[in-house]
Amino acid sequence: MNSKNIKTFFSFSNRKDLSAVLDNEVSTSYYDLFNKAAQLSAGIKQEGIKEKDYIPLLIADNLKLIETTISLWMLGAIPVPLNTKLLEEEIFSILDDQEFNYLITDRNFSMIKQRANLNFIFIENIKPESELINPVSPSLNDEAVVIFTSGSTGRPKGVVHTFLSLISSIENGNDILGHKEKDRWLASLPFYHIGGFQIICRSLYFGCTIIIPETLQTNHLADAIIKNNPSHISVVSTQLERLLYQNINPGKNLKVSLIGGGFISDDLMFEADRFGWKPFRVYGSSETASMITAIPADNIKLKPESVGKPFRNVEIKVSEESEIVIKSSSLFKKYLNDEKETSLRLIDNFYHTGDLGFIDADGYLFIEARRNDLIVTGGENVNPIEVEKVLAELPFISEACVFPKQSKTWGQIVAAAIVSRDKSVNEKTLKEVLKQKLAGFKIPKQFLFVDELPKTPLGKLEREKIRKMF
Helix, strand or coil: CCCCCHHHHHCCCCCCCCEEEEECCEEEEHHHHHHHHHHHHHHHHHCCCCCCCEEEEECCCCHHHHHHHHHHHHHCCEEEECCCCCCHHHHHHHHHHHCCCEEEECCCCHHHHHHCCCEEEEHHHCCCCCCCCCCCCCCCCCEEEEEECCCCCCCCCEEEEEHHHHHHHHHHHHHHHCCCCCCEEECCCCCCCHHHHHHHHHHHHHCCEEEECCCCCHHHHHHHHHHHCCCEEEEEHHHHHHHHHCCCCCCCCCCEEEEECCCCCHHHHHHHHHCCCCEEEEEEEHHHCEEEEEEEHHHHCCCCCCCEEECCCEEEEECCCCEEEEEECCCCCEECCCHHHHHHHEECCEEEEEEEEEECCCCCEEEEEEHHHCEEECCEEECHHHHHHHHHCCCCEEEEEEEEEEECCCEEEEEEEEEECCCCCCHHHHHHHHCCCCCHHHCCCEEEECCCCCECCCCCECHHHHHHHC
8 A cells, every 4th residue: 555645546457458438337547547638638728727826616416527526636626515505595605605716516506606706617618629738737735625514503614635645544444445456436426425425535645536426316226236246335224224225235245334424323334234234434534534444244233322432543532522523635725715713623733523421431432512502501510412312213203303402491491303203202102101111301402393304315303494394
């Protein structure tokens, strides 16, 4: 394995025999991928884009986005992949807030074109040139990508990563991933998400093939798995549940599947293991360049609900306030155009996650709650995740989201939005059942019954939107 060498991202660029991307059942070699990227890079340069420019990308998760990312690296510019599922107003808000100068896209956003003060570049209108003169050779400390957080708990933040942080994450995680040339990565997460973007980076680094499904819908993921026998898969719990429900066998070629993106029950991990998914529950974030801990299903039997031990070169501490803080060369550099938030989160080279948890005597990490989500009611602290787990175990509850609501009497009260399988269940019934399972101060004082709970594209509850539903 190469040790933190930026050239490794480009080391397979002359390989005509090695498949880089399989998109719509069409294979593109590493040679063709980098050749097209070099031509595209020359064309992009003609548009006025230069070194160190931040370039938002609104492009579907396909070969073209990968080509564009590499082409921007060749220019020394920084790709900023954006969520293509956002409403036009939401996209405009990000573009306007960050004051970008360019946007490269594969679609027409009429409102953004009219309102946003930037150069609108259609990817199909870029004229590829024969070659890029004097391509930039990035250094490890150069900025490589900006990933916007989901905004599930508030305003999205632009997380800036360097090539060093991306490569550090790749090398740290390879102890469980065990990459080899010609491995096959299923692009089962969107590329605007750090988990999806690192699928691109890991594949380029180790000479793997990126398998791009038609969409991230369950039937298309299942189809891609059955047809292409991936060696590596990364999914969130919602995706895994749906694939298991369809009895999808991942195939004998699978080495490991990563399960992350929020709460993953022990039972789901055990079921996935029985079906041959070789699952690891992982913990990480946009700020840590993907996963920093992992635990296989077998170890979960010994350490229920743990997210595992830290990878090598990752230091994790728990503060006096029970906050998880992390030190690693895989940490982000800053939040884009947000010095205040950066200074609050990056302190003395440690990233303050906002997650609460503990490390047991054997070095296993456990996540208990988000610091900002804790509910203080009448002087008592309530962990909303604990209450959500209890609600989720009830046979007549499909989904639940627990959060604080302001109260003159209590300061805050515990409130819950519920998706019920049984429409006859009411607030009184729920409270009676919960009396047998929770201390009185933990039982929600208010319930809202809804048909569905709003989620991000990766299945995370959008807590801010849910709070506004009350």
